[in-house]
Amino acid sequence: MSAVKLFDAKTFQDFWKLIIFVIVTTLATGLLAITIGNVTFGRSDEYKAVFTDVTGVNKGDDVRIAGVKVGSVKGIEISDDAHSAVVTFTVDSAQQIATTTEATIKYRNLIGQRYLALTNQLVGDASAMQEGQTIPVGQTHPALDLTVLFNGFKPLFKALSPNDVNTLSYEIVQVFQGEGGTLESLLSHTASLTSTLAEKDQIINALVDNLTEVLEHVGDREKELSSLIVTFRDFVGGLNKDREAILGSLDQISALSVETADLVHETKDPLLDDLRQARRFSDEVAKDKRQLDDALELQPIKLDKIGATATYGGWFNFYLCGLRGTIRDRDGKDLDIPIYKPGQARCNLG
Structure with missing residues (x-):
């Protein structure tokens, strides 16, 4: 019976690689821990x-x-x-x-x-x-008590950006702890602070000048302004006196809105039907437009003739201007016979 090999060459090589990797990792981790912990x-x-x-x-x-x-x-x-x-x-x-x-x-x-x-x-x-x-x-x-220190610089910090505040604060701490060496760095940041305040000072001056001009214009319109204030006061006073009536009218308007909404809801369907019928009527009129135009054109003439028959009062006079008849003989022929034919004068009134 042959002996069984526990490790072949490749497995043995991988085993030693693993051992070396563990050792190197452990040393690196320890070195990092020593560095971070200042051991x-x-x-x-x-x-x-x-x-x-x-x-x-x-x-x-x-x-x-x-x-x-x-x-x-x-x-x-x-x-x-x-x-x-x-x-x-x-x-x-x-x-x-x-x-x-x-x-x-x-x-x-x-x-x-x-x-x-x-x-x-x-x-x-x-x-x-x-x-x-x-x-x-x-x-x-x-x-050093930073609370007391920074409270003294609080008015100045309001004029700086957050980045400048952090930089200047660090420089102040360093100087007051005796680590700054000189005040050069602090003075440079203080100069930056002064420039920032100077720029904002110009803006403030411009704002004050503009405000002065506005106030001058307001002063020139003192009477109008006083009248406006008095009128507005009277208007507000009137509203205050009539507040009960206004509130009551608002209640009535609210009730009217409710009733109107109900009415519109009830008439909605009939109204829509009327609109549809009106559209249908307009379509029919559009089809017979020529006949309608002719009827409207002849309507004045017909009204003149009808008016001529009522010239003697509130009644109509009708005259027989002619009468014709037809007689059929034994042979079945129709004969036209004028029965009555008056004068032409009254029949030509129109």
């Missing part, structure tokens, strides 16, 4: 600092010296007197902290993140601080 593997010393206000400071925030991260915040707790807070932080052992070092909480960005800034004051007889020592409250500074 350091060097030896560090632990210190404490007492602050009157540590609002916004969280565990893991940076500890920086001259803007370079040298450690992180490890914890925050209330002091024994309950009037201050103790911040525990670590610093790389390579960095020497003096007993005169000052600690300041600063804004990392405008969304509220903070960091702890250390300023070494190696002057005079300052000695190195031992691990575990505490920076007293006299050498610490809480974060």
Whole structure:
């Protein structure tokens, strides 16, 4: 019985590729985690600092010296007197902290993140601080109160676009925290602000000038304006006096509308039938248009003749102008015989 091979050459090769892929992925993930978490593997010393206000400071925030991260915040707790807070932080052992070092909480960005800034004051007889020592409250500074700061600039911010407000706010924070170096950047944004206000000032001046002209025209028409106001007041007063009659008429109009709607609904079918018959009549008249024209043309002549018979009063006089008869003889022939034939004078009146 032959032995069964558990792995052939291709399967073995794929297995090693999978192992290498897992190792590389794990290393890359770990490196990314170290980079994002600012994890350091060097030896560090632990210190404490007492602050009157540590609002916004969280565990893991940076500890920086001259803007370079040298450690992180490890914890925050209330002091024994309950009037201050103790911040525990670590610093790389390579960095020497003096007993005169000052600690300041600063804004990392405008969304509220903070960091702890250390300023070494190696002057005079300052000695190195031992691990575990505490920076007293006299050498610490809480974060800048942005609410109070920005409230002072609130009237100016109304004249800026949101983008300019964000930029100027960041520059203000940097300057007041001592990180701006100079006021050059702040002044440049302030100059932009001044230009913006100047442009709007021109618009406001133009608006005031136009409003002044309007008011002058209104002043020239003072009598007409007063008369208009008085007339309008009287009109409103009249409406107020007659409000009951107006409201009553509105009720009557509403009732009339209802009755009219009912009447139209009842007469709708007969009215439509009349319209159809009228159209039918007009079609028939259009067919005999020539005969109608002839009848209308002869109608005046006939009316004149009829009127001639009533010239002696409110009655009609009829005269026999002729009478003819037909007699049939024994042979079946018809003979026309004039029975009566008066004079022609009265028969020719027409």
